[in-house]
Amino acid sequence: xxxxxxxxxxxxxxxxxxxxxxxxxxxxxxxxxxxxxxxxxxxxxxxxxxxxxxxxxxxxxxxxxxxxxxxxxxxxxxxxxxxxxxxxxxxxxxxxxxxxxxxxxxxxxxxxxxxxxxxxxxxxxxxxxxxxxxxxxxxxxxxxxxxxxxxxxxxxxxxxxxxxxxxxxxxxxxxxxxxxxxxxxxxxxxxxxxxxxxxxxxxxxxxxxxxxxxxxxxxxxxxxxxxxxxxxxxxxxxxxxxxxxxxxxxxxxxxxxxxxxxxxxxxxxxxxxxxxxxxxxxxxxxxxxxxxxxxxxxxxxxxxxxxxxxxxxxxxxxxxxxxxxxxxxxxxxxxxxxxxxxxxxxxxxxxxxxxxxxxxxxxxxxxxxxxxxxxxxxxxxxxxxxxxxxxxxxxxxxxxxxxxxxxxxxxxxxxxxxxxxxxxxxxx
Amino acid sequence: xxxxxxxxxxxxxxxxxxxxxxxxxxxxxxxxxxxxxxxxxxxxxxxxxxxxxxxxxxxxxxxxxxxxxxxxxxxxxxxxxxxxxxxxxxxxxxxxxxxxxxxxxxxxxxxxxxxxxxxxxxxxxxxxxxxxxxxxxxxxxxxxxxxxxxxxxxxxxxxxxxxxxxxxxxxxxxxxxxxxxxxxxxxxxxxxxxxxxxxxxxxxxxxxxxxxxxxxxxxxxxxxxxxxxxxxxxxxxxxxxxxxxxxxxxxx
Numbered sequence: 001x002x003x004x005x006x007x008x009x010x011x012x013x014x015x016x017x018x019x020x021x022x023x024x025x026x027x028x029x030x031x032x033x034x035x036x037x038x039x040x041x042x043x044x045x046x047x048x049x050x051x052x053x054x055x056x057x058x059x060x061x062x063x064x065x066x067x068x069x070x071x072x073x074x075x076x077x078x079x080x081x082x083x084x085x086x087x088x089x090x091x092x093x094x095x096x097x098x099x100x101x102x103x104x105x106x107x108x109x110x111x112x113x114x115x116x117x118x119x120x121x122x123x124x125x126x127x128x129x130x131x132x133x134x135x136x137x138x139x140x141x142x143x144x145x146x147x148x149x150x151x152x153x154x155x156x157x158x159x160x161x162x163x164x165x166x167x168x169x170x171x172x173x174x175x176x177x178x179x180x181x182x183x184x185x186x187x188x189x190x191x192x193x194x195x196x197x198x199x200x201x202x203x204x205x206x207x208x209x210x211x212x213x214x215x216x217x218x219x220x221x222x223x224x225x226x227x228x229x230x231x232x233x234x235x236x237x238x239x240x241x242x243x244x245x246x247x248x249x250x251x252x253x254x255x256x257x258x259x260x261x262x263x264x265x266x267x268x269x270x271x272x273x274x275x276x277x278x279x280x281x282x283x284x285x286x287x288x289x290x291x292x293x294x295x296x297x298x299x300x301x302x303x304x305x306x307x308x309x310x311x312x313x314x315x316x317x318x319x320x321x322x323x324x325x326x327x328x329x330x331x332x333x334x335x336x337x338x339x340x341x342x343x344x345x346x347x348x349x350x351x352x353x354x355x356x357x358x359x360x361x362x363x364x365x366x367x368x369x370x371x372x373x374x375x376x377x378x379x380x381x382x383x384x385x386x387x388x389x390x391x392x393x394x395x396x397x398x399x400x401x402x403x404x405x406x407x408x409x410x411x412x413x414x415x416x417x418x419x420x421x422x423x424x425x426x427x428x
Numbered sequence: 429x430x431x432x433x434x435x436x437x438x439x440x441x442x443x444x445x446x447x448x449x450x451x452x453x454x455x456x457x458x459x460x461x462x463x464x465x466x467x468x469x470x471x472x473x474x475x476x477x478x479x480x481x482x483x484x485x486x487x488x489x490x491x492x493x494x495x496x497x498x499x500x501x502x503x504x505x506x507x508x509x510x511x512x513x514x515x516x517x518x519x520x521x522x523x524x525x526x527x528x529x530x531x532x533x534x535x536x537x538x539x540x541x542x543x544x545x546x547x548x549x550x551x552x553x554x555x556x557x558x559x560x561x562x563x564x565x566x567x568x569x570x571x572x573x574x575x576x577x578x579x580x581x582x583x584x585x586x587x588x589x590x591x592x593x594x595x596x597x598x599x600x601x602x603x604x605x606x607x608x609x610x611x612x613x614x615x616x617x618x619x620x621x622x623x624x625x626x627x628x629x630x631x632x633x634x635x636x637x638x639x640x641x642x643x644x645x646x647x648x649x650x651x652x653x654x655x656x657x658x659x660x661x662x663x664x665x666x667x668x669x670x671x672x673x674x675x676x677x678x679x680x
Contacts, residue, residue: 029546029548240544244543244544246546246547247542247543247544247547248528248532248542248547248550249541249542249545250543251521251525251529252529252532254518254520254521255518255525255529258518258519258520258521259516259517259519261516262516262517262518263518263529264499264500264504265478265500265504265509265510265512266501266504266529266530266533266589266593267504267505267530267533267534267538267593268501268529268533268539269499269538269539272539273539276541276543280543
């Protein structure tokens, strides 16, 4: 037991801590590790058209190429969705089973903005964030009266209600089963379309669908305007999520997950904190919904169906709950499997195993058949089980284990702090 | 007039009268102990003070204001901190982060949206937290994952978290329950030291007579939900009513 006078080291330690804190500061108000993570993610997303197209056109492996605009857009958009979901689930531990509702509300808001005001995507995206935020405030206000499984069920109920409303009752607004598209009869206020011309989403005149194609030898790389806009938005969203994770607010959210009783008896009201986290993650979902419309100008109610809510939960868990980059990896993984594995069919398998004797070839195709094409869910299920059982920290933990194999010195530290350690990061 | 005035508090759970007309007055800057045999209503009384339970009748005034009907976080903001029977800390957070949370609560109130602020700009609070950690000899453990600490350290941390808020009243719910003798003595030393160093009002609920007589300046004895007697430790020791309450059954 010592006090200040007996222990002069107190001031010294404080000073050292402070100096260390300043030294570790990188760019944009992030520490060095987070800055390098952000830069690496930025480089990867910008080079995605190359990285995701490693196989030459026409080769038998070309079907594993994911570098086409539609899929790359989905990677980043669902990445945003999962990042937002992780702010709620990863930090506070509140498992929302109705996040697709916010995605849907954002989408409807965006398409109406395009139908009525302008085909520019910026107002549409802003509107989708605002509407999803307001809706999340209402849903969160009611659902957060309960915690644990009851909270999850309440959010699920709200999402299914929204789906049912969009599907039937609100048909004049949502277009019901057929959904909404931009039609030749739509003429937004701030656009000069010819009569009968179908409007296209654009950013100050830059068409979302315009692409530049680069042919190098047998390789074809596509640089799509829509993808790059979505990617920049994703990087912004990712940056904001790092800031939230590292802020005092983020610490409060982790405290809620850790011990809500202690928080209450420490003079803090958990409700507004969780509600704020809920609204923020709802706004992320709305942003993702708005971007979807910006890329592909149509919406249907199935976007709000409960399977879509479940998918984002899988993304977060697969990638690594509570880690920064995990949800993005999870989203990428699931969307890749959905789009690539589902395209493999028996003919492709026969080609692969053509070198084998006929009987064995047929046998191999027979064995693998349930896991491909429409059976991709089975593959996803198995991967998910393996990850949850062997890598509770998700793909991020897998990456760290591999990195550790290559690097004896654990203290040297990768870019992403250990999934398990991440919760222990010091206050500064 | 004490800082905490409990008047005529009754609390019933179904057919059980947990508290019957409890009066209690805690004077500022004293250590007041509430003792009593199992089931005497000590914890019920404490829960009525912190907003976990609402008494059926009676009043609880703290610092001139009623605490009845207020939520736990509001009562804490009035200046009452509570130490739990088993240490309640934020197990997923580091020791320093555990300390930062009460610092923020003290400065910013029960809610503040600081989503885009940075710890680097909170040097004053970090220093405050560090000084408190120095005071309880835990500064070197500041980056430790708090769930992995020993129980004694958790207790120490919880006390530090309460003290850094500079509460007007510190409530302790059996702070040594289930501890080994050595740990109990350490806790007594810690509490004594806290009491010597700052003028703090403490209200201890305790089962262990050793702890009570080493710390308390006033003692209230509770039996079957009603205060039996309130006096100084020396007088309590010799009081036959107290001995009867404690040894009642075996004395017959």
